[in-house]
Amino acid sequence: MKDLKTCREEIDAIDKEIIALFEKRMHVAKDVITYKLAHDMQIFQKDREKEVIQKNVDRLEDKSLESYAKTFVQDTMNLSKSYQSTFIPLKKYEATEIKENFKVGYQGVPGSFSNQAMKSWFGDIEGINYPHFEDVYQALEKGEIDYGVLPLENSSTGAINDNYDLLTQYGFYIVGEQSITIDQNLLGIKGATLEDIKDVYSHIQGLKQTSEFLNAHHIEGHEYLNTAAAAKYISEAQNKHIGAIASSEAAKLYNLDIIAKAIQNDQSNHTRFIIIARQYEIRPSANRISMVFTVNHEVGALYEVMRVVKEHNINMARIESRPLPLSPWEYYFYLDIDGNLNQDHVQRALQEIKTYTNTFRMIGNYERKES
Numbered sequence: 001m002k003d004l005k006t007c008r009e010e011i012d013a014i015d016k017e018i019i020a021l022f023e024k025r026m027h028v029a030k031d032v033i034t035y036k037l038a039h040d041m042q043i044f045q046k047d048r049e050k051e052v053i054q055k056n057v058d059r060l061e062d063k064s065l066e067s068y069a070k071t072f073v074q075d076t077m078n079l080s081k082s083y084q085s086t087f088i089p090l091k092k093y094e095a096t097e098i099k100e101n102f103k104v105g106y107q108g109v110p111g112s113f114s115n116q117a118m119k120s121w122f123g124d125i126e127g128i129n130y131p132h133f134e135d136v137y138q139a140l141e142k143g144e145i146d147y148g149v150l151p152l153e154n155s156s157t158g159a160i161n162d163n164y165d166l167l168t169q170y171g172f173y174i175v176g177e178q179s180i181t182i183d184q185n186l187l188g189i190k191g192a193t194l195e196d197i198k199d200v201y202s203h204i205q206g207l208k209q210t211s212e213f214l215n216a217h218h219i220e221g222h223e224y225l226n227t228a229a230a231a232k233y234i235s236e237a238q239n240k241h242i243g244a245i246a247s248s249e250a251a252k253l254y255n256l257d258i259i260a261k262a263i264q265n266d267q268s269n270h271t272r273f274i275i276i277a278r279q280y281e282i283r284p285s286a287n288r289i290s291m292v293f294t295v296n297h298e299v300g301a302l303y304e305v306m307r308v309v310k311e312h313n314i315n316m317a318r319i320e321s322r323p324l325p326l327s328p329w330e331y332y333f334y335l336d337i338d339g340n341l342n343q344d345h346v347q348r349a350l351q352e353i354k355t356y357t358n359t360f361r362m363i364g365n366y367e368r369k370e371s
């Protein structure tokens with residue numbers, strides 16, 4: 001058996017060679033980024049990485065080291081990409097001009113939570129209402145409206161997946177986020193009591209958010225297009241046995257009684273609405289960045305993105321994965337981080353994230369408001 005001292009002397013000698021070669025390799029990586037910047041090329045070259053790994057793994061004499069060699073070569077290239085990303089010049093983003101005479105669309109009817117979110121963000125404006133989420137995207141695409149207001153996440157029931165998918169499908173941007181407290185109420189026609197109500201109508205989210213109350217009172221839930229439309233429906237039906245789960249605003253609007261107030265399972269129930277536009281907008285007050293990306297379907301691919309976020313000391317606010325259309329069991333990721341595009345460390349982190357992703361789209365840097 002070789003003694004430890006001899007082994008360590010050998011390792012020291014090998015490390016000396018490795019570090020000299022590492023330095024040489026990193027200097028070539030610097031030459032590569034100079035070339036890439038001049039030729040408008042991406043740092044990440046997926047096919048080249050595959051080729052480099054394969055070539056070097058094939059060179060091994062001891063095949064039991066294959067997986068170690070793979071990791072070693074991949075980590076070396078990761079360091080090379082991180083280093084290259086530090087040579088990309090930082091940008092100064094100028095604030096976008098504030099639009100005047102703009103039109104805003106939302107899904108639902110007056111009295112809906114989307115209408116409430118729109119008013120919280122834009123002030124007391126009318127807005128144009130549409131029956132379905134996708135109608136708002138189409139209206140924005142056609143230029144019928146300048147902004148759309150759509151729900152993205154509820155604190156108790158989670159993501160509203162349709163809007164994640166539509167945002168990606170239409171290629172729009174997020175220019176603001178309005179979070180509102182959602183109080184769900186049991187509404188009935190004038191004079192109706194809790195004992196009278198046997199069936200209620202509401203949006204699926206309204207039914208889910210009040211499931212405990214409905215179960216406790218043996219009331220059956222029925223899905224409706226949205227909460228305010230459900231309120232309108234029961235007000236027209238004038239039947240004391242049917243109620244709606246909706247806002248107090250909807251009760252006022254459709255002349256209904258509030259039979260039970262704030263019946264949601266989670267008393268701190270709130271929903272995040274996004275304000276979307278055809279172009280992104282830059283504001284000094286922006287404090288949240290959203291991006292959408294795909295990574296290789298392999299071990300550690302997503303971890304590298306998370307690592308970059310952590311190493312730049314950035315708070316990750318949310319991550320959501322959605323199935324990639326036409327690629328079964330593959331996903332795209334929707335990631336929210338805290339920051340402003342004009343912060344150097346944020347720009348650096350985004351540059352580096354791009355070196356680990358197959359596709360990458362920054363979908364907005366915007367302010368978040370709560371009401």
Ligand SMILES: O=C(O)C(=O)C[C@]1(C(=O)O)C=C[C@@H](O)C=C1
Nearest residue numbers: 032043044045048049077080081
């Ligand atoms: O060959 C390139 O384009 C490089 O930038 C070099 C390198 C490497 O370090 O080997 C780094 C990043 C690319 O994704 C592929 C390879």
